[in-house]
Amino acid sequence: MWIQILVLGSTLLCALMAIRASRLLVAALWLAGCSAFLALSIALLGAPEVGVVELSVGAGLVTVIFVFAISVAGEETVGVQSVVPRPLAWTLMALFAVLLVWLCVPGLAAPALPRDALPFLRALWVERSLDTVLQVAMIFSGVLGSLGLLAERRTPHARQAGEGAAP
Amino acid sequence: MSVSIWTIVMVAVFGLVAIGLYGLLIIRNLIKIVVALQIFAKGTILVMVAAGAMSGKPAVGQSLAITVIVADTVVTVMALALAIQVRRWSGTLDTRVISRLRR
Numbered sequence: 286m287w288i289q290i291l292v293l294g295s296t297l298l299c300a301l302m303a304i305r306a307s308r309l310l311v312a313a314l315w316l317a318g319c320s321a322f323l324a325l326s327i328a329l330l331g332a333p334e335v336g337v338v339e340l341s342v343g344a345g346l347v348t349v350i351f352v353f354a355i356s357v358a359g360e361e362t363v364g365v366q367s368v369v370p371r372p373l374a375w376t377l378m379a380l381f382a383v384l385l386v387w388l389c390v391p392g393l394a395a396p397a398l399p400r401d402a403l404p405f406l407r408a409l410w411v412e413r414s415l416d417t418v419l420q421v422a423m424i425f426s427g428v429l430g431s432l433g434l435l436a437e438r439r440t441p442h443a444r445q446a447g448e449g450a451a452p
Numbered sequence: 453m454s455v456s457i458w459t460i461v462m463v464a465v466f467g468l469v470a471i472g473l474y475g476l477l478i479i480r481n482l483i484k485i486v487v488a489l490q491i492f493a494k495g496t497i498l499v500m501v502a503a504g505a506m507s508g509k510p511a512v513g514q515s516l517a518i519t520v521i522v523a524d525t526v527v528t529v530m531a532l533a534l535a536i537q538v539r540r541w542s543g544t545l546d547t548r549v550i551s552r553l554r555r
Contacts, residue, residue, distance in 0.1 A: 385466050413515055
């Protein structure tokens with residue numbers, strides 16, 4: 286119980302620091318910490334498979350992509366003036382809090398975790414095999430799309446150099 | 453009154469989603485908007501796992517959580533690629549300046 290509180294508290298602290306950090310690289314590193322603590326918390330909740338995926342994808346891959354993107358786009362500290370007025374942001378947050386508490390209160394008295402009749406791997410690969418295949422297709426389309434977006438247009442000079450190099 | 457573990461998880465979910473929402477509302481830097489979106493999605497992942505366990509179907513909740521992780525990663529990659537292109541063409545990551553370019 287206490288370790289769960291500690292881990293979830295660290296997750297929230299990392300998330301808050303990621304939002305408050307003024308440098309982009311620091312924000313990306315706090316986000317990686319948040320992801321690692323969340324993975325630990327999910328593993329403690331009894332879902333180690335999801336924790337491992339979150340750790341490898343959320344803390345590993347996404348951080349690498351963030352650092353790459355920041356190094357390409359460059360550090361740029363945008364002024365602190367916010368998109369919406371801060372009072373409006375806080376009002377919307379309060380509204381959201383009321384809504385969430387209203388949604389969650391019946392769920393607070395939930396019974397203890399029962400043992401599952403449907404094993405996780407069966408649910409993922411048999412019951413939801415179509416979704417899993419679609420996810421694989423989505424990952425590849427995302428990778429190809431980002432490669433297409435990042436690609437440089439070939440300049441005439443580069444084309445000539447390419448043709449010159451070809452036999 | 454003894455506090456259940458799920459109450460603590462729900463408080464953490466609320467915290468993560470609230471921090472992400474606050475970030476999305478006030479941040480103007482395109483890359484930091486993606487950071488805020490990631491934090492929002494982390495709250496969603498946690499609530500998927502918790503809701504599956506609370507409703508007695510942990511496997512369904514966990515497989516949906518993996519779906520959310522995958523979709524969120526693809527969204528992040530695409531958003532960062534778009535941010536790089538925006539920076540390349542407009543020279544800035546500030547959303548206000550970019551929206552002013554349209555006019």
